[in-house]
Amino acid sequence: MGEQQSDGRLVEVERVRKSFGSQVVLDDVDLTIARGEAVVVAGPSGSGKSTLLRCINGLESIDSGDIRFDGDSIPKAGKHIYRLRAHMGMVFQSFNLFPHKTVIDNIALGPIEVKGMPRQGAKDKAKELLELVGIGEKAEAYPADLSGGQQQRVAIARALAMEPKLMLFDEPTSALDPEMIREVLDVMRDLARQGMTMVVVTHEMGFAREVCDRIAFIDHGRIVEEGPPEEFFKNAQSERAREFVDKILHH
Amino acid sequence: MSDFLQVIQNNFPAFLSGFWVTCQLVAISFVVALVVGTVVASLRLAPLKPLNWLGATYVEAFRNVPLLVLLFISFAGFARGGFPVPPLAAATGSLGLYTAAYVAEAIRSGVFAIGKGQIDAAQSLGLTFRRTLRKIILPQAFRTVIPPLGNLTIAMIKNSAIVGASLVTIRPDLLKTARIIQNNTFKTTETFFWAGMGYLVLTLTATLVVRYLERRLVIRR
Ligand SMILES: Nc1ncnc2c1ncn2[C@@H]1O[C@H](COP(=O)(O)OP(=O)(O)O)[C@@H](O)[C@H]1O
Numbered sequence: 001m002g003e004q005q006s007d008g009r010l011v012e013v014e015r016v017r018k019s020f021g022s023q024v025v026l027d028d029v030d031l032t033i034a035r036g037e038a039v040v041v042a043g044p045s046g047s048g049k050s051t052l053l054r055c056i057n058g059l060e061s062i063d064s065g066d067i068r069f070d071g072d073s074i075p076k077a078g079k080h081i082y083r084l085r086a087h088m089g090m091v092f093q094s095f096n097l098f099p100h101k102t103v104i105d106n107i108a109l110g111p112i113e114v115k116g117m118p119r120q121g122a123k124d125k126a127k128e129l130l131e132l133v134g135i136g137e138k139a140e141a142y143p144a145d146l147s148g149g150q151q152q153r154v155a156i157a158r159a160l161a162m163e164p165k166l167m168l169f170d171e172p173t174s175a176l177d178p179e180m181i182r183e184v185l186d187v188m189r190d191l192a193r194q195g196m197t198m199v200v201v202t203h204e205m206g207f208a209r210e211v212c213d214r215i216a217f218i219d220h221g222r223i224v225e226e227g228p229p230e231e232f233f234k235n236a237q238s239e240r241a242r243e244f245v246d247k248i249l250h251h
Numbered sequence: 252m253s254d255f256l257q258v259i260q261n262n263f264p265a266f267l268s269g270f271w272v273t274c275q276l277v278a279i280s281f282v283v284a285l286v287v288g289t290v291v292a293s294l295r296l297a298p299l300k301p302l303n304w305l306g307a308t309y310v311e312a313f314r315n316v317p318l319l320v321l322l323f324i325s326f327a328g329f330a331r332g333g334f335p336v337p338p339l340a341a342a343t344g345s346l347g348l349y350t351a352a353y354v355a356e357a358i359r360s361g362v363f364a365i366g367k368g369q370i371d372a373a374q375s376l377g378l379t380f381r382r383t384l385r386k387i388i389l390p391q392a393f394r395t396v397i398p399p400l401g402n403l404t405i406a407m408i409k410n411s412a413i414v415g416a417s418l419v420t421i422r423p424d425l426l427k428t429a430r431i432i433q434n435n436t437f438k439t440t441e442t443f444f445w446a447g448m449g450y451l452v453l454t455l456t457a458t459l460v461v462r463y464l465e466r467r468l469v470i471r472r
């Protein structure tokens with residue numbers, strides 16, 4: 001891939017701007033993610049967190065600035081974008097499993113269709129991943145037969161099947177009943193411990209504190225501050241971040 | 252009562268042959284409608300404006316012209332213009348292309364019933380637009396679309412009678428057969444009763460097939 005392969009930086013977001021119509025959603029965003037790092041992106045609803053992840057994945061195109069992944073700029077369209085996406089996994093708030101396919105086929109689809117992996121090999125690997133996320137017995141079930149927590153774990157396995165260099169999580173536990181949040185966060189924590197590079201949008205500050213290396217706080221499309229979690233919780237610099245921490249820790 | 256039985260007894264081979272021609276008309280037109288309808292729906296959904304317009308133009312053109320007019324143009328009109336179209340091709344082409352406009356619209360609304368999240372998920376795996384369409388969108392759209400597709404098929408079976416009422420010179424279909432028999436026997440009610448029964452057999456079969464497919468393939472979300 002790019003010449004910066006040996007460099008420690010996996011994702012470089014530089015002066016990115018993005019508007020929907022007249023509304024500026026990302027306003028001069030800079031963010032660098034190192035290999036092996038787990039970064040939590042926090043911020044109020046509507047501040048641009050999802051849009052930032054979607055731009056990194058090329059699901060939305062940026063108006064100006066640059067986003068590099070492993071040294072390569074994310075193009076607006078064309079063949080290259082599919083190749084880059086294949087190296088990033090994305091997990092959505094609403095799971096987005098394919099309802100017409102069994103759990104195992106959901107997971108094997110990417111490797112078969114995108115990497116051209118033989119069907120049987122892809123299925124064997126899917127089965128392993130399913131064991132890894134703790135629901136090996138559900139291989140032949142359909143998504144509708146699973147609980148929310150199980151569906152989200154399948155979604156994580158589906159992303160992992162592509163052997164991504166980067167995992168993007170957009171509020172992965174926000175749609176879950178409280179008793180299922182733990183099982184999903186546990187899988188994510190294990191991933192981080194194994195050195196997966198991850199960007200996680202979440203309101204789970206316990207997870208942020210325990211697992212992530214850095215918190216980036218975003219407000220009105222700007223990254224207002226960045227720092228290690230303890231620092232962020234104890235003495236956030238900006239008024240907005242302090243308010244946010246207060247609200248989240250004492251609600 | 253005995254008149255009813257007499258008409259069918261005396262003309263059974265003719266009715267059977269007409270029934271068979273109608274079956275062929277419907278089967279070929281169905282394939283044409285499904286293939287062309289899928290292509291047109293894909294055009295309307297493609298991420299390229301000119302293709303969208305092309306698809307929309309097709310739908311508006313074929314949905315807003317009477318089927319009988321299409322039959323006249325394809326059979327008589329083209330022949331006058333020096334491009335004779337074989338009668339069976341004119342008949343199945345007209346019926347199929349006409350129905351395809353409705354099929355395209357049904358598939359398109361089936362696609363809209365699929366959440367944007369499905370496309371996001373497929374794209375984030377690195378699937379191209381074409382693969383996303385083939386593996387994720389269309390299979391789900393078809394399942395969603397089975398009931399409306401069933402209704403369109405039933406409408407097409409009934410519309411096929413228009414071929415028999417027109418001047419297109421294929422072997423007599425069920426309706427044309429009934430017209431011939433009626434001409435010979437003057438037993439109008441009895442003759443068309445049996446023609447109606449023939450159409451009923453086809454539409455009921457279609458209904459049963461749709462029910463079966465619905466039970467087998469329906470997606471629980
Ligand atoms: N596809 C879109 N079209 C128009 N506006 C959008 C779109 N996606 C997001 N927005 C707007 O952009 C802003 C930021 O959205 P989002 O990134 O989803 O915020 P967050 O994830 O932080 O809640 C919101 O005001 C939202 O309404």
Ligand SMILES: [Mg+2]
Pocket residue numbers: 049050051170171
């Ligand atoms: Mg969001």
